[in-house]
Amino acid sequence: MPDREDDMTVAEGPRLQLDEIQGIVLRDRPSPYVGMYILLRVDDSGTGRQLMGRLAELVDSAADWWQPTLPALLNVGLTYRGLEALEVPPASLNSFPAEFRQGMAARAEFLGDTGESAPARWEPPFGNGQVHVVLSLLAADQESLAVVLERARQAHARLPGIQVVHRQDFYQLSTGRTSFGYKDGIGNPTIEGSGAAMPPAWGPALKAGEFVLGYPDQTGNLPPMPEPEVLGRNGTFVAWRKLHTRVAAFRKYLHDNAGSPDEEELLAAKIVGRWPSGAPLILASERDDPALGADAQRNNDFHYQEADPHGAICPHGAHARRANPRDSEIIGDVHLHRMIRRGTNYGPPLPQGVLTDDGADRGIVFVFIGTHLDRQFEFVKSQWLNDGNFTGLDREKDLLTGDNDGTGIFTIPQRPVRRRLHGVERFVITRGGEYFFLPSIGALRWLAHPNA
Template sequence: MTILQKLKERFSRDSVTLDLHDIQALILRSRPEPYVGIHAMLHFDEAEGARALLGRLAPHIASADNWNEDLDFWIGAALSFEGLKALGVPEAQLKTFPLPFQQGMAARSEQLRDFGPNAPENWEDVFKPGNCHLALTIYAVDDAALDKALATARTELDQSSGVTLIGEHRFGAPDGAKNPFGFRDSISQPAVEGSGVDPLPGEERAIKAGEFILGYESENGQPLGMPEPAALGKNGTFVVLRKYNSRVGCFNAFLKAHGETAEDRERLAAKMFGRWRSGAPLTLSPDHDDPDLGADPQRNNDFNFKDDPKGRVVPLGCHMRRLNPRDSELTLLTDVNIHRIIRRSSTFGPVYSEDVAPKDDAKGDRGLFFIFISARAYDTIEFMQQEWINRGNFVDLGEERDPIVGLHEEDGRFTIPQAPARKRIDGVQTFNVMKGGEYLFMPSLSALKWLAEQR
């Protein structure tokens, strides 16, 4: 049974309170496993042609209300602030968007800790400020379905004037939705209250819909501020897109330098991620990988850290525990539920191999698009980059950084708590190098039509 079939079994229309027919499917519908797809970036050269393209694309963008349909592909559309300006959205309405969105990701490099190799001056041209106006994402179950979706999108683009395709990047994970380092990813996803899909074991409860979709009650009891008018803002959300090249060869060399046997290297990698490659969490399988556990959504996320407060099973500074501390005791007080995110990340390049060497990293052919959705997207990513990823104060680790996605301008350290003395491993490097990104707004389906009709 596929992941989408399992989601359909969990769907109950009786518990739906959201306007699913108006919300883009990409927000609430998980990607298939395995999956293929494409990210396309477009620039608006003139407003009338751009509005016409949005109008023609809107009918092809599936809604979140299609749980009873066996879609083999779906398209998502999101706009940058400069894209909204290029469409001719009035200044008074533009000012109702969050300031970080107005400024764009490159201008927020200080808040995002995008320094050194990750700095905007090193980004690909498509992500240089003002270039990307519209980002289209297509997820498909296989290459045939992707080709069908591309034919649809290209037909609409070919009929357009005043719009330029400035970049496209195919992606896919044919091997069980694993990331460039060979680990199953995007396992832990929050359940959204009112979406009709109940939480899986380990998720405790559904998070208020307003944390992810504009116009609904948030965890603080009130809707978050949203762009005006309501026809533009409601049922939309914000998106963070960050493209990374993954230095798989460098990661392999690090493991070999610190592990004499294959078992030692696999254990160290699992400690750094917080899971084994199959997705099995260390909390439930501390001594060895368990592929059956890793593939079972009823079990692979059903855990907490109450019996591991010191991180002797799952290190406090590992990637998984940093980005979702769950019930960990944090030195920096944080409401974890307001930093939950819906992840739609995508992997590109050859599947993982332990034979990849550091010299192979120069090809830049492996990596991932880190994409997440949240009504607090910009506050959340900047908080994560500052505190959870590029510092360790919140778990008493000082300046120690995330061993997988942290920026290590000098060789860093990874701490594994154990008795009688903790183990410190030096030589951690930047294993994922930023190649660009943007802050985006994903409108509702009705807002896409509204934008297309404005003059």
């Protein structure tokens, strides 16, 4: 058995300015944690800029992330409307990518946010231009959260032009499982130069520019960066989505399409690509293996193509396989479509075994982080999750998260004949979302005096 410490290496690469990059970009969260998103509207550019100046002193960077002396962590993002509200100079505003300027609601058709998920049905204040700033507060327990909450409150206290427009509590269970019952947040990329330990995983460490502006990305070029350089460098983008999960309906669908509890569990693993514990289906093809699921040295160290070219173990349509096909034969270069995910839970879990909806709002706040909203988040959502063409599945959508309408299908390759499930409905409803820019610490200082 190899020495566990020796299995960890650190991905080399250009030196990143860790004390400038917000901690949430490059660092894992404590486990378990509690947190709160506070959404703010800026009605006065002067006080908005003051807020940026105060936040520059309070935000935690990747250099001081999660030291035991820090009670909790604070990060900050701005929407395009937020940058406008600060009266950032037009040349700067125009240098942001088109999809960010438009905002997530304007991209709804493309992202599959239609019908019940359409922006017209989102919870206010999402998508209506009222969200300007997000504060993300994270702590290991409620007591520490109260401390950072006070820090955040002081940041916008006595600033008359700043309004709190929404609060969203979130948490991680000690099992790491989210509302459908599956451990989440396992398949994240390793980033060159981040200084983070690199457990064995499929694929190389990725170029820092895929996730932090100002460094070369996988193409060898610098990603397009907002101007001036002090504003763009060491920043990145976030796609933030509040996703309501229809847990009872999902369980009922499994129940109706399987003959026994064991079959239900296997069917669900075929749909997700992992078992509830996080064990990858490809390494545990018949039943869950909690020891494997809990072992960070093994639970992300697998390929698809050699072991399972036809999807007989893990279907090509399984959520995790579509979202990151790894070495599967697909159209395109998989490394250009990776993402950092910092998703989390909201709402109470549905007790085990319950198949009827109790009316509670529960789900996932999905958080994407990357420098290319278009070729990373939007591409994966529209081309890989909501369309199956890239992997020979024609128009078959992701069963778990796709914008299905009751006529969806899910194909399970098996011999002698493949199995096809029909009547797939929508199990995930978008309740709101925004694109945020996550500035560097230096950029926050610049935002305090953008015309100086």
